[in-house]
Structure formats: structure tokens, C-alpha cells
Amino acid sequence: MPKLYDYVLSGSCYKVRLLLGMLGIAHETQAVDFFPGREHKRPEFLALNPLGQLPVLEDDGLVLRDAQAILCHLANKHDTSGNWLPRDDRFGPVMLWLSFAGGELMAISGARMIAMLNYPGDLVALQAKARTALRLLDDHLADRAQAGGLWLVGPTPTIADIATFPYVALSHDAGIGHEDYPAINLWQRQVRKLPGFVGMPGVPDYF
Amino acid sequence: MSLTDDRAALDQWYTLGALRDFPVGAETPSRLLGEDLTVRRLSDGVEVRAAGRTLPVRTDYGHLWTSFGTPEHALFALPESQEPDRRWIHCGPVRVRASGLRLVENFLDLAHFPYVHTDILGSEAHPEVAKYEVEQRRDVDELWATKCEFYQPKAAAASDEGQISKYMYRVVSPFNVMLYKTPPTAPDRWDVIALFVQPLDEAVSVAHAFMLVIDETSTDAELSAFQQMIFVQDKIVLENQRPSLLPLQPGRETPTRADLSSVLYRRWLKEKQLRFGTEPRTDLQSTDLPNA
Numbered sequence: 118m119p120k121l122y123d124y125v126l127s128g129s130c131y132k133v134r135l136l137l138g139m140l141g142i143a144h145e146t147q148a149v150d151f152f153p154g155r156e157h158k159r160p161e162f163l164a165l166n167p168l169g170q171l172p173v174l175e176d177d178g179l180v181l182r183d184a185q186a187i188l189c190h191l192a193n194k195h196d197t198s199g200n201w202l203p204r205d206d207r208f209g210p211v212m213l214w215l216s217f218a219g220g221e222l223m224a225i226s227g228a229r230m231i232a233m234l235n236y237p238g239d240l241v242a243l244q245a246k247a248r249t250a251l252r253l254l255d256d257h258l259a260d261r262a263q264a265g266g267l268w269l270v271g272p273t274p275t276i277a278d279i280a281t282f283p284y285v286a287l288s289h290d291a292g293i294g295h296e297d298y299p300a301i302n303l304w305q306r307q308v309r310k311l312p313g314f315v316g317m318p319g320v321p322d323y324f
Numbered sequence: 325m326s327l328t329d330d331r332a333a334l335d336q337w338y339t340l341g342a343l344r345d346f347p348v349g350a351e352t353p354s355r356l357l358g359e360d361l362t363v364r365r366l367s368d369g370v371e372v373r374a375a376g377r378t379l380p381v382r383t384d385y386g387h388l389w390t391s392f393g394t395p396e397h398a399l400f401a402l403p404e405s406q407e408p409d410r411r412w413i414h415c416g417p418v419r420v421r422a423s424g425l426r427l428v429e430n431f432l433d434l435a436h437f438p439y440v441h442t443d444i445l446g447s448e449a450h451p452e453v454a455k456y457e458v459e460q461r462r463d464v465d466e467l468w469a470t471k472c473e474f475y476q477p478k479a480a481a482a483s484d485e486g487q488i489s490k491y492m493y494r495v496v497s498p499f500n501v502m503l504y505k506t507p508p509t510a511p512d513r514w515d516v517i518a519l520f521v522q523p524l525d526e527a528v529s530v531a532h533a534f535m536l537v538i539d540e541t542s543t544d545a546e547l548s549a550f551q552q553m554i555f556v557q558d559k560i561v562l563e564n565q566r567p568s569l570l571p572l573q574p575g576r577e578t579p580t581r582a583d584l585s586s587v588l589y590r591r592w593l594k595e596k597q598l599r600f601g602t603e604p605r606t607d608l609q610s611t612d613l614p615n616a
């Protein structure tokens with residue numbers, strides 16, 4: 118059974134919890150004392166992930182770090198529909214948005230740690246980066262909506278939507294509201310309605 | 325913003341965090357009541373300085389405490405801290421963009437459990453808050469709510485079934501509060517969950533959640549994650565509450581959450597003439613003193 122090394126307030130772990138929920142994959146979790154304990158920087162955890170980051174997934178002897186890699190692995194192994202990780206023309210665009218979710222959008226994660234947990238860093242600079250990323254996402258989703266599309270790529274939800282949702286939904290914790298992003302809000306409502314959706318503390322449910 | 329001139333707020337003890345978060349030899353900046361502070365942990369003690377002056381310091385219950393004024397009462401008693409089988413869990417400081425008094429009031433409120441902590445601390449099928457008792461204990465200047473009961477689907481990290489939890493609430497100072505509740509594995513004792521609020525500014529606070537619990541099975545990570553999950557569910561509600569400062573003016577806020585304990589808490593704050601974190605009142609003449 119896959120085992121997720123998990124922290125309840127981690128948006129990156131939430132990416133994995135979301136897909137586990139939606140695909141109904143039986144799994145176990147192990148709570149890591151990320152804050153305030155910094156257990157992810159202790160030798161036992163560094164042996165699993167030398168980068169000292171959550172999430173980590175163990176599955177049949179495989180040890181995987183990085184939420185996006187884990188989503189690919191789980192969809193590849195467990196999704197029988199073939200839609201969550203499509204192998205046709207949608208594959209490239211799905212990878213593009215996965216990379217965005219683990220890259221530019223992570224400015225929200227950084228800003229959130231500063232605003233909420235008093236981590237060191239430049240909050241204003243990260244918020245500006247986060248807003249740039251959200252603008253780009255909102256424009257893409259507005260174009261998609263114009264063409265009648267609800268999801269980031271193609272006619273069905275994919276792991277690109279799953280990877281992107283958590284930090285968008287958690288942006289309030291980083292001091293960034295959702296007022297300026299109408300297309301994102303429409304899309305968030307769709308994600309929330311998916312079977313198997315699970316929430317997390319800090320993700321608003323007033324959409 | 326600079327240091328408040330609110331005497332009632334100045335003359336209190338406040339935590340700046342868990343002692344272990346101030347490493348020996350290091351200087352850590354902090355903030356309280358609108359003023360920046362520096363904490364210096366020495367091998368033989370702690371020094372807290374603000375604007376060139378040294379503030380009083382206490383180190384009870386694994387926390388660092390300070391005050392800008394002269395607290396009328398000694399720091400509250402916490403006899404459970406002497407019990408050898410208690411787990412001490414520091415859940416870490418979380419910053420919330422809301423008045424510290426709002427945090428305390430929310431902590432006292434049972435009625436929000438089914439809606440904010442759905443299927444954990446409450447369930448929408450059992451929203452009723454049964455009658456409970458409140459009292460102001462004048463000798464120690466504390467507020468108590470007792471004989472509270474609530475049905476909880478998952479009362480604590482170690483729960484594997486629902487239970488009717490018994491609760492007692494205790495407000496020991498305007499910004500420090502704790503509750504006692506039934507541990508799933510030891511129904512004849514009380515878990516202690518404290519919320520120590522460090523008010524940075526009137527509408528920005530740091531919440532220090534601290535637990536002294538009876539639990540032989542959960543890991544520290546599980547205990548702390550459970551409490552953080554609950555608290556961050558509250559955070560989003562607190563940050564969206566308007567006004568963000570606590571209104572004490574009669575009639576200013578529809579008393580939806582004005583249950584017994586919140587009525588008593590607000591009355592007690594008025595009696596103390598506490599202003600920091602409250603909405604400015606327009607119903608008082610400048611010569612009037614607010615009274616209870």
C-alpha cells in the first residue's frame with residue numbers, strides 16, 4: 118500500500134491527498150512534524166528525501182519526492198480511465214501546467230510560510246511573483262472558458278488541475294485574495310465538485 | 325504603530341513563544357502591543373528589551389512571558405504541568421490577521437464546531453449547545469465556563485469513534501485562555517489545551533497553541549497536526565470577520581455568537597477598560613469611564 122509522508126498544512130502534500138481521494142487509492146499516511154518540529158530536516162527524513170521537503174511517497178519499494186512526480190506516478194499506475202495523465206496530444210500541455218504548479222506558483226507557498234509561520238524571506242517580492250503567476254493562470258482559464266472548456270487541458274480534469282488547485286486555493290494565507298481572478302474562481306468551483314474532492318484547513322469553501 | 329497607552333493591556337503577562345524557540349546565544353526580534361522587542365537568551369536566563377528598557381521576564385510552563393507594565397496578578401496557575409504522565413505539545417506560533425480578543429472569543433465558542441470543524445469537533449446533525457454555567461472568579465480574576473458538553477465525531481488525534489466531550493473553559497487574562505476536555509483514552513481526567521495570544525498590533529496576532537494531554541498512542545507529530553488543523557480552520561474564519569477589532573459598544577454587533585461565555589468575556593473586558601484590539605467606542609463621553 119502506498120504511504121504518504123504528510124503534513125496537514127502542506128499545500129504540496131494536499132496535491133497528493135487530492136489525487137489519492139479522487140482516484141480512491143487505499144493508502145497510509147505518516148504525519149511529519151514539519152512545523153514547529155522541522156522533522157523534515159532531521160537525518161531520518163533526509164534519508165528519504167535529501168532535499169528535506171514534503172511530500173514523499175513510498176510505493177512498493179519506490180521512494181518518490183516532488184508532488185508533481187508523485188501525481189504522475191499515481192495516475193500512471195492507478196488511473197484506468199487514462200484521462201488524468203493523458204498520453205495523446207494533451208500530454209505536453211499537462212506537463213507544462215505541472216511544471217508551472219511546481220515552479221512559478223510556488224511563490225504562493227513561500228509567501229504563505231512567511232505570512233503565516235513567520236519564516237524569513239521577502240514577503241512583498243514573493244507576493245508580486247505570486248500575482249504574476251495567478252494573472253497568467255486566470256488569463257489561460259478565461260481563454261479556455263471562452264472556448265467552452267472547464268479544465269486546464271482538454272475536456273476532462275487532469276493531474277494539471279490537481280497540482281494547480283492547492284496553492285491557488287490557499288493564497289489567502291499568503292495575503293492574496295481571489296477578487297481579481299474571476300476565471301480562476303469559476304474553475305475552483307468545478308474542482309471542488311469533483312467526486313472524491315477533499316478540503317484542507319485554509320482552503321475556503323464559500324465558492 | 326507604536327506601543328499602546330492602554331493601561332489595562334500593558335499590565336498583563338504575555339507569551340512571546342515557547343522557550344525552546346529562543347536558542348541560547350541568539351538575539352530574536354519580536355513584537356507586542358505595537359512595539360518591537362528583542363529577546364536575548366543567555367546561558368543563565370532570558371533578557372527582553374524594548375526601546376532601551378528591560379522588561380520583566382518569566383519562564384513558566386515552557387514559555388517565555390513578559391509585560392510592559394505591572395501585572396496585578398501573578399501568572400496563572402497550571403497544576404497539570406506538574407503531572408508526570410502529561411505530553412507537552414507546543415503547536416508552534418501561527419500569525420493571524422485579527423484582533424487577539426477575537427481569537428479568544430472564538431476559542432470560547434462551542435457553537436461553531438459543527439460548521440467550522442465539520443465532522444471533527446462537531447457534526448451538522450448535532451448543532452445544539454446544551455446549557456452550561458459561567459462564573460467570574462473574583463479571587464483569581466478568571467472567567468470559567470463549566471458543565472459544557474458537546475457531541476464530537478473526532479474529539480482528538482487518538483479518537484477512533486465519536487464521543488460526548490465534557491468541556492471547561494478558563495480565561496486567565498484578556499489574551500490567555502485554556503480549555504479542559506475529556507481525553508478519548510482517559511474519560512476520568514482532563515486534557516488541557518491552551519491558546520496563548522501574543523497581540524502584535526490591534527488587528528494582527530500570533531497564536532501559540534499549547535497542550536498538556538493524556539495520550540499514550542499518538543506521535544507528537546499527530547498531536548500537533550491535529551491541533552494545527554483545527555486552528556487553521558478557525559484562522560480563515562477569523563481573518564474574514566468584520567469588524568476585525570472586537571466591538572464592545574452595545575448593539576454594535578448582532579449577537580449571533582454572543583452566547584453566555586462571550587457575553588461574560590466582553591463584560592469583563594469592559595470592566596477592565598481594555599481597549600487594545602477593540603473597536604473605538606462612540607457611545608462614551610470623553611469624561612465618562614466605561615463601566616460594566
Ligand SMILES: N[C@@H](CCC(=O)N[C@@H](CS)C(=O)NCC(=O)O)C(=O)O
Binds near residue numbers: 157
Ligand atoms: N518540489 C517540491 C517542493 C515541495 C515543497 O516546497 N514542500 C514544502 C512543504 S509544502 C517543504 O517541504 N519545504 C521545506 C523546504 O523546502 O525546505 C514539490 O513540488 O513537491
Ligand SMILES: [Fe+2]
Binds near residue numbers: 430440441554
Ligand atoms: Fe474553532
